[in-house]
Amino acid sequence: MQPWFREDALKFLRGLKRNNNREWFEARRAVYERELKLPMLALIERIMQGMEEYAPEHIRPAAKCMLRIYRDTRFSADKSPYKHHVAAWWTRSGLEKTSGGGYYLHIGHDELVIAAGVYMPQKEQLLAIRRHLLENHLEWKRLIEDKKLRRFMDLHDPMALTRPPKGFPADHPAISWICWRQWGVIAHLPAAEALKPALAANVTKYLRLTAPIVNFLNEPLTAALQKKKKPLFGLYAPVRTRMHSDDEHEL
Template sequence: MPAHFTPEAFKFLRGLKRNNDRTWFNDRKHIYETQLKAPMLALITEINEHLLDFAPHHIRPAQKIMMRIYRDIRFSTDKRPYKLNVAAWWAREGLEKTSGGGYYLDLNNETITIAAGVYMPERDQLLAIRRHLLDHHEDFRRIVSNKKFKAAFNEFDGRKLTRAPKGFPTEHPALDLILHRQWGVSTHLPTGRALLPTLAKDIATHFRLAAPLVDLLNTPLTPKPRKPLF
């Protein structure tokens, strides 16, 4: 049966928002496990099957793609122990521990967020993408100007700089893209879509449209295969 959620999942998230503490969560952990974690893992597995066609290098076991609900509060003044969503991140093979391009899914009590691209890249990745865009900005624009792409995603906000980064030309046709500090797109679906058996297909359709963008951004970040010695 296609993966989807039940109203009980959203009831749990609403309760967690009001009672973000360990006692409340532990008393209802079985609800989280059965109504949120298990359906999310099943959903990821189903989406992985779709990714075989257009993003095979982003497939990993569902347990590694699903993000933890536990917040890292070690260095935060906000000591609430739990996130208010269930989320997944499809990193590219070889870039799992970095901020390379990937696909993101977030389900909370109010909306479903679908996103793709590069967010919070490391310094060397930021430099590599900017250099790549100097020569491939036309490819980037061709992807994001596609009619189906524009209909599926919101216009991206790249957290722009106010001036050209050091070492880059101040006058270049790619300057508007070089000013960005991240490159990605997103959209939101109503939570009611999470209750339908078409959920995985809906998400995969968006991921497929974003695949050329993710691939372009990952090109300068992906380790090149070694040439044989003989």
């Protein structure tokens, strides 16, 4: 299967937006599988070949990267069952359950979206990233203001607080970034880009540019994971030492 899409894929998504109901979708499920799901899985696989160089910790089975087309309507007033796009999210190994920093791609009927960063992090992750910014704000400034990155990608909506979060100094050089509630960059391209055989190579150019900021944002999150694991080893180390000492005493 080719790792790009045909016009029929965009036609399906336009139709789905107008007819967002189970009857319409099920009558055309074969079209969805052929024109969207299979090419998307092939595209994910091709993109991950490049990730071996700049994001090896984000490589996973393609089926686990591709997001469901079904919407979660439990807490939404909009009960339409389907998204109007197909999408993929590459999370970092070890952060699958909490997301962390990753790479995002979606193909809709009207645009192709490429993004990277941390979106809507959990409370612990939010605090960890803010503390990381306190100590490493000069590095973050260099990464997020990189001219080449910003030539191709815009800042994603940071959902910034109107005042500093509790416990953080208002006069700190990084306070504007610390006030953010999510950190990322995004690019919106014409949907026609998804129809080109060079799609995977073009997406890779964008994602490769974002790798430094994704790595920066994941640093405190992966460090927290390691700290959680250490007590497990520490729990057994004294026991082994004590047993060794007792054995020597008996001898």
